[in-house]
Amino acid sequence: MKAVCWYGTQDVRVETVDDPHILNPHDAIIKVTLTAICGSDLHLYNGYNPSMKSGDILGHEFMGEVVEIGPAVTSLHIGDRVVIPFAIACGQCFYCRRQLWSLCDNTNPNAAMLEKVYQDSTARLFGYSHLFGGYAGGQAEYVRVPFADVGALRVPPEFNDEQVLFLSDIFPTGYMAAENCTIQTGDTVAVWGCGPVGQFAIQSARLLGADRVIAIDRFPERLRMAQQYGQADVINYEDSDDVVDRLRSMTGGRGPDACIDAVGMEAHGTTLAAWYDRVKQSASLETDRPIALRECIYACRKGGTISIPGVYSGFIDKMPFGAAFGKALTFKMGQTHVHRYMRPLLELIQRRAIDPSFLITHRVPLSQAREAYEMFCNKEDSCIKVVLTP
Amino acid sequence: MGDNERLLVSLGGAALLLRGLKRGDWAGLAAAAAGSGLLYMGATGRNPLAQAFGIRFVETRDCGRRVEVVKSMTINRPAAELFAFWRDLRNLPRIMPHLRSIDVITEKRSHWIVDAPAGFTAEWDAEVVNEKPGTLIAWQSCDGSDVANWGVVRFAEAPGGRGTEVMVELEYEPLAGTAGVALAKVLGEEPSQQVEDGLRHFKQIMETGEVPTVEGQPRGPQPKTVWSGRLVPRSTVAPSRIISLRKTRYLS
Numbered sequence: 001m002k003a004v005c006w007y008g009t010q011d012v013r014v015e016t017v018d019d020p021h022i023l024n025p026h027d028a029i030i031k032v033t034l035t036a037i038c039g040s041d042l043h044l045y046n047g048y049n050p051s052m053k054s055g056d057i058l059g060h061e062f063m064g065e066v067v068e069i070g071p072a073v074t075s076l077h078i079g080d081r082v083v084i085p086f087a088i089a090c091g092q093c094f095y096c097r098r099q100l101w102s103l104c105d106n107t108n109p110n111a112a113m114l115e116k117v118y119q120d121s122t123a124r125l126f127g128y129s130h131l132f133g134g135y136a137g138g139q140a141e142y143v144r145v146p147f148a149d150v151g152a153l154r155v156p157p158e159f160n161d162e163q164v165l166f167l168s169d170i171f172p173t174g175y176m177a178a179e180n181c182t183i184q185t186g187d188t189v190a191v192w193g194c195g196p197v198g199q200f201a202i203q204s205a206r207l208l209g210a211d212r213v214i215a216i217d218r219f220p221e222r223l224r225m226a227q228q229y230g231q232a233d234v235i236n237y238e239d240s241d242d243v244v245d246r247l248r249s250m251t252g253g254r255g256p257d258a259c260i261d262a263v264g265m266e267a268h269g270t271t272l273a274a275w276y277d278r279v280k281q282s283a284s285l286e287t288d289r290p291i292a293l294r295e296c297i298y299a300c301r302k303g304g305t306i307s308i309p310g311v312y313s314g315f316i317d318k319m320p321f322g323a324a325f326g327k328a329l330t331f332k333m334g335q336t337h338v339h340r341y342m343r344p345l346l347e348l349i350q351r352r353a354i355d356p357s358f359l360i361t362h363r364v365p366l367s368q369a370r371e372a373y374e375m376f377c378n379k380e381d382s383c384i385k386v387v388l389t390p
Numbered sequence: 391m392g393d394n395e396r397l398l399v400s401l402g403g404a405a406l407l408l409r410g411l412k413r414g415d416w417a418g419l420a421a422a423a424a425g426s427g428l429l430y431m432g433a434t435g436r437n438p439l440a441q442a443f444g445i446r447f448v449e450t451r452d453c454g455r456r457v458e459v460v461k462s463m464t465i466n467r468p469a470a471e472l473f474a475f476w477r478d479l480r481n482l483p484r485i486m487p488h489l490r491s492i493d494v495i496t497e498k499r500s501h502w503i504v505d506a507p508a509g510f511t512a513e514w515d516a517e518v519v520n521e522k523p524g525t526l527i528a529w530q531s532c533d534g535s536d537v538a539n540w541g542v543v544r545f546a547e548a549p550g551g552r553g554t555e556v557m558v559e560l561e562y563e564p565l566a567g568t569a570g571v572a573l574a575k576v577l578g579e580e581p582s583q584q585v586e587d588g589l590r591h592f593k594q595i596m597e598t599g600e601v602p603t604v605e606g607q608p609r610g611p612q613p614k615t616v617w618s619g620r621l622v623p624r625s626t627v628a629p630s631r632i633i634s635l636r637k638t639r640y641l642s
Contacts, residue, residue, distance in 0.1 A: 002612065003608065004589065005609070005610030006610075007610070009611075013610065015610040015611060017608040017610055017611075019608065020457060020607055020608055021606065023603055023604075023606050023607065024600045024601075024602070024603060025600055025603070026598070026599070027598060053609075054610070054612065054613055055609040055610030055611065055612055056609060056610070057609060058606065059609065070597065073599075088602075090594075090597065090598045091464055091598075092598050093551060093593075093597055093598075094464070094466055094468060094553065094598040097466070105593065105597075106593065106594045106597055106598050106602065107602050108602065109601075109602045109603055109604050112583070112586065112587060112590075124602070133602075134604045134629070135604055135607070136604070136608055136609065140608075144607060146602060163602075276536040309417065314490055389479045
């Protein structure tokens with residue numbers, strides 16, 4: 001089969017590889033009908049994860065048709081059309097039983113390796129490095145799905161693939177980010193980063209009752225999308241002297257009630273602090289650049305909430321933790337508990353409260369994944385979201 | 391370190407140093423550096439590696455030294471079920487792959503064959519010396535064992551109905567002294583790691599019925615030369631290639 005394989009920093013190739021097989025009793029094999037490149041794939045593309053090996057198959061946003069099931073799979077049948085959550089969860093452990101699916105104890109074959117870094121091991125992801133399990137990803141014609149009963153969401157035929165694909169990751173991720181803000185009537189929510197997760201966070205904040213959403217980015221097309229689909233007020237931080245000041249003046253001097261960092265460890269900025277982070281990260285003195293996170297802390301109103309769907313991996317410097325403590329902020333973060341959100345969000349799509357396919361800017365055959373990665377990484381051609389068809 | 395052990399370490403260190411210097415490339419330099427380290431350990435009788443790796447020793451009454459391993463894991467199943475799996479010793483190789491085989495001879499006595507570091511195997515007879523159903527199993531090796539060892543596994547109900555806390559305590563007399571333990575640790579074949587991995591597999595099997603794996607899944611074709619992960623790489627890998635691999639963040 002054809003699959004998108006990682007071979008080094010900014011080096012992905014479409015290669016012919018063996019078809020996947022059932023390896024464990026709870027496995028299923030899915031014939032992929034649609035897959036996507038995620039913003040977090042770019043962290044791998046740009047070489048920020050040292051546990052990638054050449055030949056690793058990428059991709060954790062995918063859907064398709066069940067073509068083979070293991071002997072212990074009970075709820076799926078051959079021919080079912082399913083969306084697969086990006087995190088793999090066993091459904092039986094302490095965390096899964098508490099709906100904390102992305103913290104699953106049991107799905108990492110390399111648990112000891114991650115424990116050396118985090119002291120703990122969490123649920124494993126498709127196509128996301130050996131530190132995170134080493135599972136082959138879904139940017140391929142076929143993919144093996146472990147614990148398929150637990151994860152796979154069967155989708156009704158009335159929806160096309162583009163409407164439901166993003167239930168695999170970014171729609172739940174944006175939704176959980178907004179839900180973590182415990183939004184109340186009259187709230188203002190500020191969202192840093194208007195990439196796919198930011199777009200879903202903006203619309204979810206609206207759906208959850210936010211009075212006003214302020215979107216922050218530097219790409220005009222992304223800010224336009226936030227205005228058009230999320231009725232957001234926007235700040236282009238490259239045109240604005242100081243994002244924190246600007247947010248203060250837009251909120252009567254008080255600051256947003258909740259701040260969402262949908263940027264993560266590869267943040268960009270124009271301030272002195274931003275250059276400080278770039279230099280330290282390139283010298284391996286700091287793994288992550290927390291520019292957006294610092295701004296969140298300064299901008300947020302006292303007693304407000306910081307919600308972090310953006311991915312962080314290691315260490316960050318110069319965190320204004322005194323300000324966070326002094327302002328009694330609440331922090332909520334982590335990988336999305338996708339399994340928890342798939343069904344409720346499918347209902348939202350069913351009720352036509354949202355149509356996630358608004359996000360797609362590029363439709364590309366899997367064979368052109370290499371060019372698609374390059375385009376998405378450089379944000380060429382106003383690229384916001386690429387879907388790949390095997 | 392004992393005298394024999396110091397001699398052994400010194401000889402090994404000297405050999406590695408000489409071979410490394412003879413090679414005269416980057417890999418040789420690394421081997422020479424490792425050799426110097428071993429020579430230092432042999433000459434001074436100190437073993438900074440053991441300390442750095444967090445290996446714990448206990449002194450015995452006859453002035454011997456045993457390595458102590460204590461590991462625990464909470465498993466979301468009733469204690470009786472976990473006890474029953476463990477007490478059928480033939481199940482243990484399923485969760486600890488370094489156990490090559492366990493033959494149950496009588497109800498109390500069993501014969502163990504274990505993969506030891508660097509391709510060796512060790513064998514012993516073990517006896518269950520104490521057991522309380524649903525609570526604990528204690529065992530010790532019999533006379534004439536390759537690796538003398540003592541251990542107990544306890545099963546205790548976790549508070550609030552949150553499953554069972556399983557704790558393994560194990561002591562063993564290392565075959566090749568403290569340096570051998572450090573070497574095994576580097577090779578990932580030291581019992582502390584094996585017990586920890588074993589407990590995790592135990593949890594995975596009891597909670598989900600399978601051990602997760604990625605062995606046998608597809609991957610892209612491999613480039614001709616890859617970093618072999620060996621201390622001394624095969625000579626077919628040119629030194630310049632090794633450096634460029636490191637630059638491009640290959641860590642396999």
